[in-house]
Amino acid sequence: MSKFKKKKSGELPAISTASLPDIVFMLLFFFMVATVMRQNTLMIENKLPMADQIEKLDKKDLVMYIYAGKPSSRYRASAGNQARIQLNDKFSDVSDIKSFILAERAAKREEVIPFLTTALKVDGETNMGLVGDIKSELREVQALKINYTTRSGSAVDNLK
Amino acid sequence: MARRSAPEVNAGSMADIAFLLLIFFLVTTTIETDSGISRKLPPPQEDQTVPPVLKEKNIFVVELNKNNDLLVEEAPMELKDLREAAIKFLDNGGGKGEDGCNFCQGAKNPSSSDNPTKAVISLRNNRETNYATYIAVQNELVAAYTTLRNREAQRLFGKSFVQMKKDLKDVNYSGNKDRLKEDIKQIQFMFPEKLSEAEPKK
Numbered sequence: 001m002s003k004f005k006k007k008k009s010g011e012l013p014a015i016s017t018a019s020l021p022d023i024v025f026m027l028l029f030f031f032m033v034a035t036v037m038r039q040n041t042l043m044i045e046n047k048l049p050m051a052d053q054i055e056k057l058d059k060k061d062l063v064m065y066i067y068a069g070k071p072s073s074r075y076r077a078s079a080g081n082q083a084r085i086q087l088n089d090k091f092s093d094v095s096d097i098k099s100f101i102l103a104e105r106a107a108k109r110e111e112v113i114p115f116l117t118t119a120l121k122v123d124g125e126t127n128m129g130l131v132g133d134i135k136s137e138l139r140e141v142q143a144l145k146i147n148y149t150t151r152s153g154s155a156v157d158n159l160k
Numbered sequence: 161m162a163r164r165s166a167p168e169v170n171a172g173s174m175a176d177i178a179f180l181l182l183i184f185f186l187v188t189t190t191i192e193t194d195s196g197i198s199r200k201l202p203p204p205q206e207d208q209t210v211p212p213v214l215k216e217k218n219i220f221v222v223e224l225n226k227n228n229d230l231l232v233e234e235a236p237m238e239l240k241d242l243r244e245a246a247i248k249f250l251d252n253g254g255g256k257g258e259d260g261c262n263f264c265q266g267a268k269n270p271s272s273s274d275n276p277t278k279a280v281i282s283l284r285n286n287r288e289t290n291y292a293t294y295i296a297v298q299n300e301l302v303a304a305y306t307t308l309r310n311r312e313a314q315r316l317f318g319k320s321f322v323q324m325k326k327d328l329k330d331v332n333y334s335g336n337k338d339r340l341k342e343d344i345k346q347i348q349f350m351f352p353e354k355l356s357e358a359e360p361k362k
Contacts, residue, residue, distance in 0.1 A: 021171070034189060052303070140204050144201040147197065147199070
């Protein structure tokens with residue numbers, strides 16, 4: 001008779017956590033695939049302005065990056081308060097841009113050189129004088145394709 | 161007792177290890193913002209070359225002074241009105257005969273631009289101008305061209321210019337890509353982006 005009697009237990013059964021590693025691994029693989037390691041350590045403030053007429057730069061290996069902005073607070077003592085240019089991992093002068101572009105070009109295959117784009121990642125607070133200097137240097141080395149890197153958003157918000 | 165089965169490895173700490181790795185990748189991930197306004201710089205030129213003579217009415221002067229004020233044709237303007245003003249200028253089509261523009265829908269004002277192919281927007285900025293303001297103005301001017309190109313692409317090919325460009329990049333696009341390239345060229349020829357930038361004033 002007691003064969004069919006169910007045991008009456010008040011407590012809830014413990015939730016199995018056996019599938020937790022699987023879930024975590026799934027997330028892990030997602031982030032591993034989506035991760036792009038930063039190439040350059042930024043030594044400047046880099047709050048990009050906003051724009052909505054933007055195009056994506058999809059071929060990462062065909063892009064050369066030029067950063068500009070005020071040195072961030074750690075480097076302010078040594079680099080000053082004025083906006084500076086950063087090429088690779090160090091502060092540079094306007095005159096260094098030419099050699100930087102030529103070095104970047106030399107590292108690429110010859111047939112892709114016409115497609116190289118220069119991405120200008122310039123802080124919104126920078127004066128146009130510096131940007132104009134960068135542009136005239138780029139013109140002189142025939143690096144004519146440029147991209148003003150921006151965040152997407154309404155351009156009117158830049159004025160605030 | 162010839163063989164003993166291997167003891168089972170406790171997999172309980174697997175989750176911890178995975179979490180550790182997960183947190184590492186979460187912290188190092190930067191979803192990069194690699195998009196922006198693409199522009200082409202003019203090639204370097206010798207000083208001897210004489211600039212081509214343009215009619216005054218075909219030039220739309222946009223100036224940014226050192227206080228970040230916007231001056232359009234020497235009159236102050238709010239940034240939000242710039243797009244409309246640029247569209248009005250480009251789409252005017254005031255020319256007659258050979259200079260005429262048969263697709264423009266503008267006011268045909270004879271004292272404004274003759275033809276979109278002739279109209280030039282001249283952007284001048286000061287060395288003290290803020291970069292963010294400059295980008296905002298660039299953005300509005302590019303938007304004016306895009307609006308007009310979209311309109312014509314819609315009329316001629318039944319889809320917007322932005323869509324056409326997207327299709328060109330799309331590997332799964334089913335239509336004829338060479339045709340599409342020609343169509344894009346045609347639209348670009350109708351509204352060429354003639355954005356001239358003067359050397360900034362000191």
